[in-house]
Amino acid sequence: MNKRPRTSIGKAVVNVWQREVGELSARNFTHRVGGSEDLVLRLELYRKLEKHRGCVNTISFNAAGDILVSGSDDRRVILWNWETGKVQLSFHSGHNNNIFQAKIMPYTDDRSIITCAADGQVRHAQISDKGQVKTSLLGKHLGRSHKLAIEPGSPHIFYTCGEDGLVQHFDLRTGAATELVTCQPLDGRRSHMPAIHLNAIAIDPRNPNFFAVAGSDEYTRLFDIRKYKWDGSSDFGQPANFFCPPHLIGDGRVGITGLAFSEQSELLVSYNDENIYLFERDMGLGPNPVTTSPVSMGSDASEMSTDHQSEASPSTMPIDESSAPQVYKGHRNCETVKGVNFFGPKCEYVVSGSDCARIFIWKKKGGELIRVMEADKHVVNCIESHPHTTVLASSGIDSDIKIWTPKANERATLPQNIEKKKPRARGWMYRLSSPEDLMLQLFSLQRQRVSPERDGENSNDGQELLELIMAFQRNSDDSSEDGGDTSSQDDLFC
Template sequence: MFVEQSESLLTHPIHPQVMMNKRPLTAVYNKALPDLCNRELGHLPPRNFALRLGASEDLVLRLELLRNLQKHRGCVNTVSFNADGDTLVSGSDDWGVILWDWETGRIKLSFHSGHSNNVFQAKFMPHSHDRTIVTCAADGQVRHAQILENGRVETKCLAKHQGRAHKLAVEPGSPHIFYTCGEDGLVQHFDLRTGAATELFTCQPIKDRYKWDGSTDFGQPTDFFCPPHLIGDQQVGITGLAFSEQRELLVSYNDELIYLFTQDMGLGPNPPDPGSPKSMNSDASEIGFSHGSVSSQSNMDADDKITPQVFKGHRNCETVKGVNFFGPKCEYVVSGSDCGRIFIWKKKGGQLIRVMEADKHVVNCIESHPHTMVLASSGIENDIKIWTPKALEKATLPKNIEQKPKAKGWMYRIAYPEDLMQLISLPRRRVRTESNGENSSTDRDLLQLILTFNANSDSSNEDDDDGDTTSQDDLFS
């Protein structure tokens, strides 16, 4: 009898339902134990086993704060893992860059970036033994930092955008090539072998199209992606983009939601004019559908195949927030929020499964580990938080998720008078209220800004009287 059962195990994979009939098991063991047996018996490739285990929802529900990484003296705007996943690089409003051993919390190296304003992004270049780092910042500069054998760091400016430079992207697998974009709409190509920057093209609103010389197709748009109801909306902008291994595009809009586009959802190289009848009909159908119109329901049914997946529950109104995929095969979507929490959804279906308290004010950055279910997050606070699936109990969603009051006061921490003038000169953000209440609300915010600036100035003077004369360079010596 024993031999017969053993032979059966060797020839037939174990099905989870069989295990459930033998003894009561938790949901995770219903999947993990049969997969483990099937892997050992050769019925499940080791790589598939690792992917299944890594994508387990149970791990997401057990994410818990491992540690805080503390050294920066300003908001942490960027966090990024190296290719091996053992080192994390961060950049901050203190103009510094730090390399962390995130598992132990130890600082491997810290240095001044060379920027003269907030560091917005810092990334390792591939195949450089983690000695080559590229950065961009609010001063518009794009800089190259080279870590020498003796531990010293040499930095140099490669180019400059007109306005702030927010994002850079490294060409996969290349130790030399990366790209940047800034508020001037310019996309630049960099080659570290020559140190030269090439202006590729300039992005403009749809009505202005793109600036390109027409001699080749390079730089000409091949496709546009936008939710139908946002076409032509000049008040909504994109704060974060991410691409998946499945060639999906994840987009986070300010004052709006997060949308997932597949390749077949593109509007083509010539999207409809926002004022065209087609576009207006689309907007009308959106409005009619929201009121339960039967005709709009049929229109929506016809367009189901081009409707992007929506992820909602978070708030993205006050800062530039990123968005990211999570999981070995991008099974989840993660984002920060104005309420200071991390939101995690299932990519398929958009179900919200996890909400985690991660900042007293706002969470802006969430970075996924390249090989395992680990997250790094940062926001308005000066630290970086590392999240690992080590909790003994699975978390549940809090009640009244969208009713948590938004943190106040963080956005008014002004260090210099020119910062105050810059904020006053910014265009007023659209508020989704009646116009009569809009001006009064904005005026109240502006008054609070001025009063808080005065309070912060007095506080700074008191700190100076205490004899704290730490300079930017002292922080990273």
């Protein structure tokens, strides 16, 4: 006799009964409920947090989960009570340009905040008992500094990376920066690039000796800090391991925008103009990877498709499927530097924003896409998971932050034609902060006008040009009112 499949509600009832009779611990009960697909399918907009005056490039929860910290193009840091929507504290970071990352140091009573930004500065904000804020400069990168990573459980130690390819180690007890390594290209394909422009850094929570960095080439580099000699006597330039999907090895057109480690030490990697991949530790290429893939051998690069997701040639060499990384498809990551993250008490799901202004959620195991949520008017860049409950925070080109909780009465279903939806925003709509930006975007618009691919299309060039000029004027006005620096920004990095 066939048994009827147990529904999510049925499982929940059984779990409650098991908890009440002592067969299921409170911790395991929380994990089972928090990782329930039923809750993920009931996620709905709970609240908008509105105070910033520019793109919100970074959001993160404190360890307790009651405070959300955010940073923006307006160069301000805001601490929110996300449940009530009230601002607990707002202060100017001291940066001269867009904030890209802001995090609260653990075990500091939420009074120690570190930031990095488009001006390359790494800064420390200390909050007094009376709510006064003192900011100080800790270090600097030559170029934008996109991300920082805190050593798990440490109130003092963190790492940063930047477009100069440099990885730095900071200890707040000394206030000094240690330059660990500058990441170099592996071969001559990127000879024009003196260093790999780093976009992301992450630390393995199960073994904080390992940290990963990635940026403007196809490789994620894994370093072991134990190999660094603090007297500077050793060469720390050689990673302990490299990670890359086999079909992207040797592909000079891709880069990496986001990294994340799971609680199980799995490594999540998000590629621009490509997909998201999940690597187990044993899927690495070793410390000396082969830099030419079977895909590129015997092929002219000009003949290869620019659409990596749909037309990349398969490897001609056999690949063990059990050792191939899990792939997550459907979103679009072309316009901006997007993060990627895990979701759920045991990292059961993978989450990402998209150029089409939506949030994508996949099952980690198997890569099945289960949710696509309409989020912003423009691009979604940041998705952060609450440390304890089934709550998500998202932000991007819009000036607000959105909080998502599982309060919907009905379970959501996937929309139709997910991959056919075009992005809602153009790069020039995000941030134009100098005449040089305006001229570059006008030139780009002119090239699109004369592109053969646009023959026969209805053109809105006049309207686009008007919006472009108005966008530049708005940003110029905002900068003048704020009295801040108006250094040129590449729109890709909002």
